Every structure is written in C-alpha cells, then in structure tokens.
Amino acid sequence: MTQPTTPVIRTRGLTKTFTRHQQVVAAVRDLDLTVEDGELVAFLGPNGAGKSTTLKMLTTLIAPTSGTAEVAGHDVVREQRAVRRSLGYVGQGNAAGHQQRGRDEVVSQARAHGLSRSAAATRADELLAAFDLTEHAGRPVSTLSGGQRRRLDVAIGLVHQPRLMFLDEPSTGLDPQNRVNLQEQVQRLNRELGTTIVLTTHYLEEADAIADRVVVIDHGRMIADDSATRLKSGLGDLVSLGFAGPDDAARAAERARRIDGASVCVDGSAVRVRVAHGRDLAPGLVTDLAAAGTPATRLEVVGATLDDVFLHLTGRSLRETDSTTPTQTEGAAA
Numbered sequence: 165m166t167q168p169t170t171p172v173i174r175t176r177g178l179t180k181t182f183t184r185h186q187q188v189v190a191a192v193r194d195l196d197l198t199v200e201d202g203e204l205v206a207f208l209g210p211n212g213a214g215k216s217t218t219l220k221m222l223t224t225l226i227a228p229t230s231g232t233a234e235v236a237g238h239d240v241v242r243e244q245r246a247v248r249r250s251l252g253y254v255g256q257g258n259a260a261g262h263q264q265r266g267r268d269e270v271v272s273q274a275r276a277h278g279l280s281r282s283a284a285a286t287r288a289d290e291l292l293a294a295f296d297l298t299e300h301a302g303r304p305v306s307t308l309s310g311g312q313r314r315r316l317d318v319a320i321g322l323v324h325q326p327r328l329m330f331l332d333e334p335s336t337g338l339d340p341q342n343r344v345n346l347q348e349q350v351q352r353l354n355r356e357l358g359t360t361i362v363l364t365t366h367y368l369e370e371a372d373a374i375a376d377r378v379v380v381i382d383h384g385r386m387i388a389d390d391s392a393t394r395l396k397s398g399l400g401d402l403v404s405l406g407f408a409g410p411d412d413a414a415r416a417a418e419r420a421r422r423i424d425g426a427s428v429c430v431d432g433s434a435v436r437v438r439v440a441h442g443r444d445l446a447p448g449l450v451t452d453l454a455a456a457g458t459p460a461t462r463l464e465v466v467g468a469t470l471d472d473v474f475l476h477l478t479g480r481s482l483r484e485t486d487s488t489t490p491t492q493t494e495g496a497a498a
C-alpha cells in the first residue's frame with residue numbers, strides 16, 4: 165500500500181520524442197517533477213510546449229521515450245492499472261456530443277468502475293449536485309452548453325474518487341463566466357475533498373488565479389516551478405517615470421541605476437525601472453529626483469504578471485507565442 169508520504173507524482177528525466185516527417189520532435193525533455201498530495205498545480209505554456217504530452221505519459225496513454233514516472237507510487241509503464249485506478253483524467257476533447265443523458269453517462273461510468281447499480285446512482289447524484297448539474301441531468305449530453313459539458317466531464321472523471329485529477333485545458337473554449345465557474349469548482353474540489361489537481365492551461369490569468377504552484381513549460385522543458393506570487397515578486401515591479409525631456413530622463417536613469425538590483429531602460433523622455441519592491445522604493449526615488457532638479461512628470465508602478473515572468477525567462481510573450489514553430493525540432497531522424 166502507498167505510504168502517505170509518497171509523492172503523488174514523481175518523474176525523473178521524463179522524456180518523450182516523436183518522429184514526424186523524418187524529424188525528431190522533443191515534446192518533453194528531461195522532466196524532474198514532484199507533486200505532493202493536495203496540491204493544485206498548473207502547467208503553463210504556449211501551444212506545443214509539451215503540456216498534453218506530459219499528461220498523457222502520466223496517465224499511461226502514451227509511453228515515455230526515456231526517464232521514469234510514478235503516480236501514487238506506481239510506475240506508469242510497469243503498473244498501468246494501478247496508476248489508472250488512482251487518477252481521473254479529462255482530456256481536451258472529452259466533451260461528449262451524443263444522445264445519452266448526462267446522468268446516465270455518469271452512472272454508466274461509475275458502473276464501469278465497478279460500483280453497484282444503487283451505489284452508481286447515488287454517486288452520480290452527488291457529483292451532479294456538486295457541479296450544479298442536477299437540473300440538466302436528464303438532458304441529452306449533446307444539448308448541454310460548453311460549460312455544462314466540461315463540468316460533466318470533470319464529474320465523470322471523479323466517479324471513482326481518485327486521489328489525483330488531471331485536467332487538460334479544462335477551460336479552453338469557455339466564455340469568461342463559465343471559465344470562472346469551472347475554476348471555482350476545481351478549487352473547491354481541491355480544498356474540500358483534498359483531491360490533488362494537475363491542470364494545463366495557456367491562460368496566464370487562470371494559472372495565476374487558481375494554482376498553488378505554477379510549472380512553466382516551454383519547448384518541452386520546465387523553465388520555472390514556484391507559486392505565482394513568488395515567480396512574480398522575483399521579477400520585481402515596473403516603475404515607469406515620465407520627464408520634461410530626454411536630458412532629465414537620462415539624469416534620472418543614472419540615479420535609478422544606483423538602486424541595488426535595478427534594471428533601467430530609457431526611452432526618449434520616459435524611464436522604466438524594473439526592481440524588487442519598486443512600489444515601496446518609488447516615492448523615495450521621486451523625491452530624490454525632484455531634489456536633484458529632475459522632477460518626474462508621471463509615475464506609474466505595476467506589479468509583474470506571469471507574462472512578464474515568461475518574457476523574462478524566454479524573451480517571448482506567452483500571449484503572442486505559438487511554439488508550434490519548428491524550433492523544438494532536434495534534427496533529422498536516421
């Protein structure tokens with residue numbers, strides 16, 4: 165039996181390569197990841213970063229090329245059944261479009277997991293209530309809205325009360341209201357039932373808002389792993405100052421460069437200073453500059469966003485990045 169101290173996920177050197185058009189695509193490279201029970205982790209990265217491939221290896225849907233992965237203490241290659249029993253998985257395309265009624269769908273999935281008829285019915289009703297679907301439970305699945313279908317998918321993934329739930333881009337395609345609604349349900353599932361959640365997203369706001377921990381993935385590699393707050397505060401605040409003209413701006417920049425750890429850039433009569441605790445430092449800087457005869461005409465302080473973090477790490481904005489470009493191609497296959 166799994167000891168409570170066993171991490172729910174542990175990967176070492178986990179790697180997946182695909183060969184496509186005679187080229188080797190390194191979808192996931194050398195991933196070392198440990199997730200403890202009860203965490204809510206978001207894999208954040210652009211399209212093609214390797215998020216879904218990682219989830220597919222962890223759920224036994226595809227085999228790693230090299231490296232190891234254990235889920236709930238079980239090896240994803242040698243102990244696939246045990247791994248599957250411990251997890252729920254909602255893939256990107258799960259939303260069923262058929263004529264079965266929502267409740268029947270949940271009941272049949274519960275039956276497939278070995279629950280008796282009455283236990284399956286009870287479980288289905290509990291889950292439908294938990295996801296605000298009771299009033300829609302008698303409708304054919306094909307008539308549900310996108311948000312209702314995603315919630316039904318998550319409910320189905322939970323029929324066997326898994327310790328760990330994987331959600332691959334759960335809110336993609338949902339309107340903002342349904343997205344927030346689903347995010348709230350996911351957080352509740354994590355907080356109230358203690359289910360460990362690993363979800364993938366390319367929505368910065370989603371990762372920021374709901375995850376305890378953000379694993380940033382780019383070109384198959386993990387490039388950051390921390391809470392959103394720490395990732396952002398590590399980058400500092402952006403202090404933007406305006407001046408009467410370029411000469412004042414140049415003098416102000418010279419003064420700002422004396423601040424420990426500050427990174428300063430001048431653009432005409434504007435100066436931007438990226439520095440830790442910029443919000444606290446800004447008033448003193450403005451007072452100093454005025455005393456030195458270079459008064460600022462404008463001041464704005466903005467905290468870092470996860471996009472700033474991504475930009476800092478990769479030189480690209482996550483909002484504009486589509487890494488399906490062939491930069492992750494390692495070379496021609498033999």
Ligand SMILES: Nc1ncnc2c1ncn2[C@@H]1O[C@H](COP(=O)(O)OP(=O)(O)OP(=O)(O)O)[C@@H](O)[C@H]1O
Nearest residue numbers: 182184189191209210211212213214215216217218
């Ligand atoms: N079956 C496959 N055959 C060939 N290449 C694949 C296969 N599956 C994924 N890839 C490639 O592996 C890389 C990682 O893909 P993956 O789907 O894991 O990215 P992702 O981060 O989940 O992206 P998205 O946000 O678009 O779902 C991409 O370059 C993708 O084209």
